[in-house]
Amino acid sequence: MASIAAVLDNNSAITRRYGPGLVAVFVGGTSGIGESTARAFIRNTDASHAYLVGRDQARAAEIIRELQQMKPDAQITFIKSDVSLLREVDDACSLIQRNEDKVNILFLSPGIGTMKGRDETDEGLDRKLNLHYYSRMRFVQNLLPQLVKGADITRATESQPSLSRVVSVLEAGSEAAMNLDDLSLKTHYSLRNCAKHAITMNSVSMEHLASHYPQVSFIHSFPGIVRTRLNRDLGTVAKCAVNALVAIAKPWEIPFNESGERHLYAAASPTFPPLAYKDSSIDPAEGSDGRNGSGFYRLSSDGSTYKPSKIMERYRAEGVRSLIWNHTVSVFAHVHNKVSV
Ligand SMILES: NC(=O)c1ccc[n+]([C@@H]2O[C@H](COP(=O)([O-])OP(=O)(O)OC[C@H]3O[C@@H](n4cnc5c(N)ncnc54)[C@H](OP(=O)(O)O)[C@@H]3O)[C@@H](O)[C@H]2O)c1
Numbered sequence: 001m002a003s004i005a006a007v008l009d010n011n012s013a014i015t016r017r018y019g020p021g022l023v024a025v026f027v028g029g030t031s032g033i034g035e036s037t038a039r040a041f042i043r044n045t046d047a048s049h050a051y052l053v054g055r056d057q058a059r060a061a062e063i064i065r066e067l068q069q070m071k072p073d074a075q076i077t078f079i080k081s082d083v084s085l086l087r088e089v090d091d092a093c094s095l096i097q098r099n100e101d102k103v104n105i106l107f108l109s110p111g112i113g114t115m116k117g118r119d120e121t122d123e124g125l126d127r128k129l130n131l132h133y134y135s136r137m138r139f140v141q142n143l144l145p146q147l148v149k150g151a152d153i154t155r156a157t158e159s160q161p162s163l164s165r166v167v168s169v170l171e172a173g174s175e176a177a178m179n180l181d182d183l184s185l186k187t188h189y190s191l192r193n194c195a196k197h198a199i200t201m202n203s204v205s206m207e208h209l210a211s212h213y214p215q216v217s218f219i220h221s222f223p224g225i226v227r228t229r230l231n232r233d234l235g236t237v238a239k240c241a242v243n244a245l246v247a248i249a250k251p252w253e254i255p256f257n258e259s260g261e262r263h264l265y266a267a268a269s270p271t272f273p274p275l276a277y278k279d280s281s282i283d284p285a286e287g288s289d290g291r292n293g294s295g296f297y298r299l300s301s302d303g304s305t306y307k308p309s310k311i312m313e314r315y316r317a318e319g320v321r322s323l324i325w326n327h328t329v330s331v332f333a334h335v336h337n338k339v340s341v
Pocket of ligand 1: 027028029030031032033034053054055056057081082083084109110111112131132169170171222223224225226227228229230231
C-alpha cells in the first residue's frame with residue numbers, strides 16, 4: 001500500500017526525476033479520473049504538454065483555462081473525438097503524432113456507465129466494450145512508436161531515467177474466464193459479460209504488450225469508488241440506485257483529487273519499472289502482475305499490486321494471451337478495411 005504522503009512526495013519529485021517537458025495523453029481527460037489525473041500531472045510537472053481527448057468541448061475549455069492559470073508554462077491541447085469509433089481513435093492519434101516525437105504517459109479512462117444491452121456502432125462493435133477495451137488498445141498500438149521514443153533508453157541515465165507508461169483505468173483484480181469463442185460478444189452479450197471481457201482482455205493484452213515492449217510499463221488499475229460523472233447516461237431509476245450505493249460506500253470513497261494524485265503515482269512512480277529496468281536473469285515469460293520479470297502491473301485503489309490471477313496464469317500457460325491479442329489486431333484490421341473501402 002502506498003500512503004497518500006508517499007504518493008504526494010513521489011509526485012512532487014517527478015520533474016527532478018525525469019526533467020521538464022513530459023508529454024501525456026489523457027483519453028477521457030474531460031471528466032472524472034482522467035481529469036483529476038491530468039490536473040495532478042500539470043500541478044506536478046514543468047513545461048509539460050497534456051492532451052485531453054473527449055467529446056465535451058465546453059468542459060475541456062474550462063479545465064484548460066484553470067490549468068493554464070495554475071501553470072502558464074504548460075501546454076494543454078483538447079482533441080475532440082468520439083473514441084467509441086476506431087476511425088476517430090486513428091484520427092486523434094495522427095494528430096498527436098504530427099505534433100510529438102515522444103509520449104511519456106498514455107492514460108486511458110474513457111468509459112460509460114450505461115445499462116443498455118449491446119449497442120452496436122457502425123463499425124460493428126459494442127460501444128461500451130469498445131470504450132473499455134478495443135479503442136484503448138488501438139491508442140496503445142498506434143502510439144507505441146512514440147512511447148518507445150519516450151523511453152529513450154539509450155539516453156536515460158541513473159540520475160535522469162526515462163518514463164514511458166500506459167495506464168488503463170477499469171477494474172484490475174476482477175479478471176475472470178471469458179467466452180473464448182465470442183470475444184467481442186456478438187451473440188453472448190450481457191452487462192456482466194461485457195465487464196468481464198473488457199477487464200480480462202485489458203489485463204491479458206497489456207501483459208502481452210509488456211513482454212514485447214520491454215521499454216514500456218503497463219498498468220491496469222482499479223480506482224476504488226470515486227465520485228465522477230460516470231452515471232450521467234443512466235435512467236432515473238438506475239441513477240438513484242447508483243447514488244444510494246455510493247452514499248452507503250461513502251466511508252470507502254476516494255476523493256477526486258486524491259484519485260488523481262494516486263493515478264499520477266501509478267503513471268510516474270519508479271515503483272513500476274518496465275521490464276528493461278528489471279533483473280535480466282528473470283525469464284519474462286514467467287512474469288505477470290509485476291512480481292517477476294514483467295513490466296505489467298495490476299494495481300488496487302491503494303496503489304498495491306494484486307496477487308497473481310489464477311485465470312491469467314491459466315491463459316498464459318494455454319497460449320490464450322496470443323489468441324486474445326491476435327483477435328484484437330484482427331478486429332482492428334476488419335474495421336480498417338471496412339472504413340477504407
Ligand atoms: N468512478 C468510479 O468509481 C469507477 C470505479 C471503477 C471503475 N471505473 C472506471 O474508470 C473509468 C473512468 O471513469 P470515470 O469515473 O472517470 O468516468 P467519467 O467521469 O464519466 O469520465 C469518463 C470519460 O470518458 C469520456 N468518454 C466517454 N465516452 C466517450 C466517447 N464516446 N468518446 C470520447 N470520450 C468519451 C468522457 O469524455 P466526454 O464526456 O468529453 O466524451 C470522460 O472524459 C471507466 O471505465 C469506469 O468504468 C470508475
